[in-house]
Amino acid sequence: xxxxxxxxxxxxxxxxxxxxxxxxxxxxxxxxxxxxxxxxxxxxxxxxxxxxxxxxxxxxxxxxxxxxxxxxxxxxxxxxxxxxxxxxxxxxxxxxxxxxxxxxxxxxxxxxxxxxxxxxxxxxxxxxxxxxxxxxxxxxxxxxxxxxxxxxxxxxxxxxxxxxxxxxxxxxxxxxxxxxxxxxxxxxxxxxxxxxxxxxxxxxxxxxxxxxxxxxxxxxxxxxxxxxxxxxxxxxxxxxxxxxxxxxxxxxxxxxxxxxxxxxxxxxxxxxxxxxxxxxxxxxxxxxxxxxxxxxxxxxxxxxxxxxxxxxxxxxxxxxxxxxxxxxxxxxxxxxxxxxxxxxxxxxxxxxxxxxxxxxxxxxxxxxxxxxxxxxxxxxxxxxxxxxxxxxxxxxxxxxxxxxxxxx
Numbered sequence: 001x002x003x004x005x006x007x008x009x010x011x012x013x014x015x016x017x018x019x020x021x022x023x024x025x026x027x028x029x030x031x032x033x034x035x036x037x038x039x040x041x042x043x044x045x046x047x048x049x050x051x052x053x054x055x056x057x058x059x060x061x062x063x064x065x066x067x068x069x070x071x072x073x074x075x076x077x078x079x080x081x082x083x084x085x086x087x088x089x090x091x092x093x094x095x096x097x098x099x100x101x102x103x104x105x106x107x108x109x110x111x112x113x114x115x116x117x118x119x120x121x122x123x124x125x126x127x128x129x130x131x132x133x134x135x136x137x138x139x140x141x142x143x144x145x146x147x148x149x150x151x152x153x154x155x156x157x158x159x160x161x162x163x164x165x166x167x168x169x170x171x172x173x174x175x176x177x178x179x180x181x182x183x184x185x186x187x188x189x190x191x192x193x194x195x196x197x198x199x200x201x202x203x204x205x206x207x208x209x210x211x212x213x214x215x216x217x218x219x220x221x222x223x224x225x226x227x228x229x230x231x232x233x234x235x236x237x238x239x240x241x242x243x244x245x246x247x248x249x250x251x252x253x254x255x256x257x258x259x260x261x262x263x264x265x266x267x268x269x270x271x272x273x274x275x276x277x278x279x280x281x282x283x284x285x286x287x288x289x290x291x292x293x294x295x296x297x298x299x300x301x302x303x304x305x306x307x308x309x310x311x312x313x314x315x316x317x318x319x320x321x322x323x324x325x326x327x328x329x330x331x332x333x334x335x336x337x338x339x340x341x342x343x344x345x346x347x348x349x350x351x352x353x354x355x356x357x358x359x360x361x362x363x364x365x366x367x368x369x370x371x372x373x374x375x376x377x378x379x380x381x382x383x384x385x386x387x388x389x390x391x392x393x394x395x396x397x398x399x400x401x402x403x404x405x406x407x408x
Contacts, residue, residue, distance in 0.1 A: 001036065001037070001038045001043065001055065001058045001059070002036070002037045002038075002058060002059040002060070002061055002404060003034050003035070003036050003037075003048070003051055003052060003055065003058055003059070003060050003061070004034060004035045004036075004037060004061045004063065004401070004404070005033060005034030005035060005048040005051075005061075005062075005063055006032050006033065006034055006048035006049075006062075006063060007030075007032070007033050007034070007035075007048070007063060007067055007068060007069045007379070008031065008032065008066050008067060008068055008383050009029050009030070009031055009033070009068040009069070009383070009384070009385050010029070010030040010033040010034075010035065010045060010068070010069050010369060011027060011028070011029055011068065011069070011070050011071075011350065011369075011385045012028045012029075012030065012045055012071075012368060012369040012370055013027070013028070013070075013071055013347075013350060013351065013354060013355060013367065013368045013369065014028050014045075014368055014369065014370045015028065016347065016351055016355070016368075018314055018355070018356065018359060019282075019312055019313060019314045020309060020310075020312040020313070021309040021310055021345075021348065022309075022345060022347040022348050022351055023345060023347065024345050024346050024347050026347055027346070027347050027350075029385070030045060030046065030047070032047060032048055032049070033045060033046060033047060033048055033069075034046065034047070034048030034051045034052070035069070035369065035375070035377065035404075036051055036055065036058075037375045037403075037404030040374065040375055040403030040404055040405075041372060041373065041374060041375055041403075041404075042369060042370060042371055042372065042373050042374075042375045042404075043371060044371055045369050045370060045371070061406075063379070063399075065381060066381065066382070066383045067379045067380060067381050067382070067398055067399075068379065068380055068382055068383070068384070068385045068388075069369070069377050069378070069379045069380075070139070070350065070354075070369075070377065070378055070379075070380070070385065070388070071350075071354045071355070071366070071367050071368055071369050071376065071377055071378075072139055072140065072141040072142070072354075072366070072376035072377050072378050072400065072401070072402070073138070073139050073140040073141070073142075073331060073332070073353045073354060073357075073378065074140065074141075074142040074143075074353065074354060074357040074358045074361065074363070074366070074367060075135060075140045075142070075143050075144065075318050075319050075321070075331050075353075075357070076142075076144050076175075076266065076287075076289060076316050076318045076357040076358070076360045076361050077144055077146075077245075077266075077268050077289055077291060077318035077319070077320050078135075078143060078144055078145055078146065078318070078319060078320065078321045078322070078329075079145075079146050079148060079149070079179075079320070079321060079322035079323070080128060080131040080132070080135075080143070080145055080321050080322075080329070081116075081124060081128045081145055081146070081147065081149070081159050081162055081163055081166075082112050082115070082116050082124075082127075082149050082322070082323050083112070083115035083116040083117075083118060083119030083123065083124060083127070083149070084111065084112055084114075084115025084116065084119075084323065085115075085323060086107060086111060086112065086323045086324045086327070087327075088107060089102050089107040089108065089111070089324055090297070090327065092105070092107065093298070093299075094299075099223070107324075108324065109149075109182060109183055109324065110183075110185075110186055111324075112149045112322075112323050112324060113149050113150070113151055113155075113185060115149075116149035116150060116155065116159065117149075117150065117155045121158055121161065121162055121165075124158070124159065124162045125162050125165055125166060128145070128162060128163070128166050129166055129169060129170065131321070131329065132166060132170050132172055132174070133170075134329065135172070135321075135329065135331075136170070136171075136172050136400055136407065136408070137396075137397060137400070137408060138330065138331065138332060138393075138396075138397055139332075139378030139397040139400050140172070140331060141171075141172050141173065141376045141378075141400065141402050142172065142173040142175065142358060142361065142363065142366060142376070143172055143173070143174055143175070144174075144175040144176075144177055144215075144318070144361055145163045145166075145174050145175065145176055145177070146176075146177045146178075146179040146217060147159040147160050147163075147176070147177070147178050147179050147180060147213075148178075148179030148180065148181075148182035148217070149182070150180070151180060151182065151183075151184075151185040151188075152185065152187075152188075153202050153203055153206065156178065156180045156203050156207075157203075157206060157207070157210070157212065160176055160178065160207060160210075160212035160213055161210070161212065163176045163212075164176065164212055171402045171403075171405070171407050172402065173363075175215070175361045175363075176212060176213040176214075176215070177213055177215040177216070177217050177245065178203070178204065178207050178212070178213045178215065178216050178217070178242075179216075179217040179218070179219070180199045180203050180204075180216075181196060181199055181216070181217065181218035181219065181224075181225060181230075181233060182219050182224070183219060183223070183224045183225070184224075184225075192225055192226065192229055193229050196225070196229060196230075196232075196233040199233070200233070200236050200237070200240070204216070204237065204240055204242070205240075208240065208241070208242075213242075214241075214242060214243055215242060215243045215244065215245060215265070215361075216234075216237040216242040216243070216244050216245075217244070217245045217246065217247065218230050218233060218234060218244075218246060218247065219247040220246060220247060220248055220255035220258065221247070221250055221251055221252065221255070222251070222252055223251075224247075227254060227255055227258055230246075230255070230258060231258050231261070231262060234246070234258070234262045234264070235262055238262065238263070243265050243362060244262060244263070244264045244265065245259075245264055245265050245266045245267075245268060245360075246258065246259040246264050246266070246267050246268065247268055247269055248267040248268065248269055248270060248273075249267070249269055249270045249271065249272045249273040249277070250269040250270075250271055250272060250294070251271070251272055251300075252272055253272045253273055253274045253277060254277070255267075256270055256273050256277050256280070256281055256288075257277050257280055259286055260280055260281055260284040260286045263285075263286070264286050265286065265287060265360055265361070265362060266286060266287040266288070266289045266316065266360040267281060267286050267287070267288060267289065268289040268291060268318070268320075269289075269291055269294065269303065269320075270288055270289070270290065270303040270304065270308070271294070271295060271300055271301055271302065271303050273303070273304060273308075275307070278304060278307050278308055278311050278313070279311055281308065281311075281313050282308065282311035282312040282313040283312070285314070286314075287313075287314045287315075287316050287356065287357075287359060287360035288303070288308045288313045288314065288315050288316070289315075289316040289317070289318050289357070289360055290302065290303035290305050290308075290315065290316070290317050290318075290338060290352070291303065291317075291318055291319070291320035291326065292317065292334040292335065292337055292338040293319045293320045293321065293325075293326035293328050293329070293334045294320045294325045294326045295338075296326070296328065296334065296337065297324075297325045297326045297327060297328070298325050302338055302341050302342055303338075303342075304342070305317075305338060305342040305344055305348075305352075306342045306343055306344065309344070309348060314356055314359065314360075315348070315351075315352050315356060316352050316353075316356045316357035316359070316360045317331070317334070317335045317338060317349065317352035317353050317357065318331070318353075318357060319331045319334055330393045331353055332353075332388065332389070332392070332393040333392050333393030333394075334393075335349050335352065335353055335389070336349070336389045336390075336391075336392040336393060337392065339389060346385075346386060346389055349389055354366075354367035354368070355367025355368050374403060375401060375402075375403050375404035376401060376402050376403065377400075377401050378397050378399070378400050378401070379397065379398045379399045379400075379401075380395055380396075380397060380398055381395075381398045382395060
């Protein structure tokens with residue numbers, strides 16, 4: 001058993017609701033507090049001196065200087081296993097080129113597919129671990145990682161095996177997701193429906209056999225897969241025993257409704273979601289995941305986070321870190337900016353990058369600092385937790401803990 005502290009402030013997020021809006025007055029803030037850890041889980045949170053006197057002969061990890069502590073963050077939507085670079089796409093987009101023009105000139109998702117196919121498993125693993133290291137340095141200890149730049153049996157499995165190998169080399173929790181339905185690859189001779197059937201017949205059985213992922217994603221959009229064929233595919237993946245998530249309403253509305261109808265864990269993007277579908281999402285268990293990094297990367301509007309919360313939805317916030325539309329990867333910066341444009345409270349943002357985003361991944365054992373939960377937390381050298389979002393990501397994490405062990 002170990003007592004860690006004292007912290008000027010512990011923001012526990014205890015007793016906050018899973019869905020809907022949250023006022024900052026609902027935040028529990030313990031001053032001069034400590035966290036008692038036992039076997040990787042939180043035993044107790046309270047006043048440091050009281051905990052110290054109540055528990056004799058335990059290990060004490062003294063915190064130097066003035067620091068605050070938050071639950072560690074969860075990034076529930078990333079594409080950080082990839083090869084190559086699409087800086088030229090970003091430059092062309094800013095110079096006024098359209099998505100189609102960029103794709104025709106050799107850019108776009110297909111460019112990342114070619115780079116990823118050409119990369120060795122060793123190279124993919126090296127760059128993936130570097131990106132995981134960056135995320136954990138920010139205080140993100142649970143990270144969803146998608147495939148989707150392989151788009152055939154050999155290369156999708158290569159990506160998922162790489163993610164599996166990375167899990168063996170990091171203390172962070174990686175949640176792999178099979179996104180073979182990212183788009184129909186150019187070298188596939190057949191229709192969208194035939195490619196989706198190819199995924200069901202050839203890729204997913206092997207994913208299941210090797211236990212490479214328990215989640216399946218699809219990109220429903222005019223440039224990718226259409227609503228009805230996507231719905232049929234998702235229902236079949238559920239029959240195979242996979243959880244599902246959906247890239248929904250990024251440029252055109254309607255697919256978030258499909259996500260809800262098929263019981264998806266989350267509907268991610270939602271920049272184009274219309275008001276009637278906001279109500280539909282809010283009445284469901286499907287998490288609405290805002291991806292402000294994509295809005296920043298593409299110059300598009302933000303997900304209607306304020307409306308979603310006011311309607312009672314479960315709102316998560318994730319980075320969408322990918323080589324094309326969201327290359328930044330800094331979740332705290334993105335969430336802080338989203339808060340500015342959507343008028344989100346500090347409590348709503350913190351909930352969105354902790355326990356609500358963990359819920360989107362089916363993980364309810366983390367995201368709050370309370371007894372019985374996983375002892376993952378992050379400290380910042382400041383006397384006021386509000387400074388974390390106020391500095392929009394420039395206030396760096398001081399220490400990051402996973403299961404009560406400091407990893408940096």
